[in-house]
Amino acid sequence: MEIVQDRVSLGALLKRESQSEKLEKPGILHGQAGQSKKGEDFTLVKTECQRIPGDGSTTFSVFALFDGHNGSAAALYCKENLLSNVLCGIPSDLGRDEWLAALTRAMVAGFVKTDKDFQEKAKSSGTTATLVIIDGMVVTVASVGDSHCVLESADGTTYHLSADHRLEFNDQEVERLTISGGEVGRLNIAGGTEIGPLRCWPGGLCLSRSIGDKDVGEFIVPVPYVKQVKLSTAGGRLIISSDGVWDALSLEMAFSCCRGTSADAAATLIVKEALQLKGLRDDTTCIVVDVLPVEKPTPPVTIPKKHGKRLFKSMFHKGSLESSSHSDKYSEPDMVEEIFEEGSAMLAKRLSMENPLCHLFKLFTCAVCQVEIKSGQGISVHADSRNPGTLHTLRGPFLCTSCHRKKVLMEGKRPLEGTDNLMFHS
Numbered sequence: 001m002e003i004v005q006d007r008v009s010l011g012a013l014l015k016r017e018s019q020s021e022k023l024e025k026p027g028i029l030h031g032q033a034g035q036s037k038k039g040e041d042f043t044l045v046k047t048e049c050q051r052i053p054g055d056g057s058t059t060f061s062v063f064a065l066f067d068g069h070n071g072s073a074a075a076l077y078c079k080e081n082l083l084s085n086v087l088c089g090i091p092s093d094l095g096r097d098e099w100l101a102a103l104t105r106a107m108v109a110g111f112v113k114t115d116k117d118f119q120e121k122a123k124s125s126g127t128t129a130t131l132v133i134i135d136g137m138v139v140t141v142a143s144v145g146d147s148h149c150v151l152e153s154a155d156g157t158t159y160h161l162s163a164d165h166r167l168e169f170n171d172q173e174v175e176r177l178t179i180s181g182g183e184v185g186r187l188n189i190a191g192g193t194e195i196g197p198l199r200c201w202p203g204g205l206c207l208s209r210s211i212g213d214k215d216v217g218e219f220i221v222p223v224p225y226v227k228q229v230k231l232s233t234a235g236g237r238l239i240i241s242s243d244g245v246w247d248a249l250s251l252e253m254a255f256s257c258c259r260g261t262s263a264d265a266a267a268t269l270i271v272k273e274a275l276q277l278k279g280l281r282d283d284t285t286c287i288v289v290d291v292l293p294v295e296k297p298t299p300p301v302t303i304p305k306k307h308g309k310r311l312f313k314s315m316f317h318k319g320s321l322e323s324s325s326h327s328d329k330y331s332e333p334d335m336v337e338e339i340f341e342e343g344s345a346m347l348a349k350r351l352s353m354e355n356p357l358c359h360l361f362k363l364f365t366c367a368v369c370q371v372e373i374k375s376g377q378g379i380s381v382h383a384d385s386r387n388p389g390t391l392h393t394l395r396g397p398f399l400c401t402s403c404h405r406k407k408v409l410m411e412g413k414r415p416l417e418g419t420d421n422l423m424f425h426s
């Protein structure tokens with residue numbers, strides 16, 4: 001008999017859930033809960049996506065959260081379009097490891113395309129976007145704004161998988177906005193007293209990155225922070241929540257208030273805990289995802305998997321997350337391996353081909369919006385509008401004229417009169 005208050009460890013619970021679930025669904029259980037105040041939080045859950053349509057062995061899961069502001073149009077638009085905009089940037093003929101590597105770029109392109117497309121349709125409203133794609137034990141998270149995805153591995157170590165793009169907590173972004181021509185400061189009330197969080201003007205947004213927000217400066221960019229990690233075979237729990245949760249709960253509080261419960265109950269508990277502490281001040285939404293432990297693979301499967309791991313390591317030159325003090329021991333059961341992390345707002349850096357991944361772009365299409373580019377019409381993502389004579393203009397990937405214009409605006413420079421002189425002619 002079990003005492004109700006006796007909370008079992010996450011590891012034990014994951015194992016129990018795994019056994020009850022059998023092997024039909026490859027190891028993902030989720031639950032979500034929310035309390036709406038403004039009706040501007042939207043979620044997307046798709047657990048049956050396939051890299052190769054019709055091939056069940058290529059299934060991956062998608063979880064996303066969009067916390068809108070100044071209306072719900074941008075959040076709703078992201079819910080309907082962001083995932084497909086990301087996936088259409090990945091060439092169709094890739095194996096799993098290559099697909100996962102290309103995904104980290106495609107997320108950048110897909111976020112920018114979604115922002116650009118939405119801004120052509122709507123004048124106001126914006127949204128945070130937290131997109132989580134889980135393929136086997138590999139978790140890839142792309143985020144703009146202040147919704148967060150956090151992870152607890154089976155041994156109880158916690159990790160942030162998203163950045164905080166609130167100006168109040170991100171000095172680097174304050175610096176970027178200031179250089180780009182934005183003005184960062186607090187609201188001034190009578191007598192010169194400053195109140196509230198740091199905001200960027202024009203627009204007065206507290207975030208440095210978002211999707212939508214046509215009415216604020218173009219340097220509030222949709223370029224996401226992207227992080228990719230590989231969980232150990234022991235699995236782990238993810239919490240994806242809007243700021244309604246994080247304004248009330250620390251990461252540790254969120255995990256501990258639901259420890260020992262199913263994903264479904266956990267999401268409800270987290271929202272309840274947040275509301276008890278702070279009341280319903282904002283839309284408060286939470287998705288909990290349990291990635292269940294897998295049986296140790298049999299030797300014939302182990303060999304190609306090890307190869308894949310080494311491939312990632314050499315591609316990204318990244319160490320492991322802090323939980324692993326011994327980087328040479330990455331077969332340790334509870335270790336979370338960091339595969340990729342990049343948060344730069346510069347498109348040229350994010351879409352760069354200076355590594356073995358150059359073939360992971362589609363040829364002859366714009367690297368952002370994926371439209372076909374006719375010969376001689378592409379503009380290098382490395383083209384520098386301040387210095388059109390630069391040698392880099394012949395280097396791909398290439399952007400269409402419209403996406404190049406967007407890139408220039410995001411960098412905070414004045415668009416040049418005649419960008420024609422940036423075209424390369426083959």
Ligand SMILES: [Zn+2]
Pocket residue numbers: 366367368369370371399400401402403404
């Ligand atoms: Zn384009």
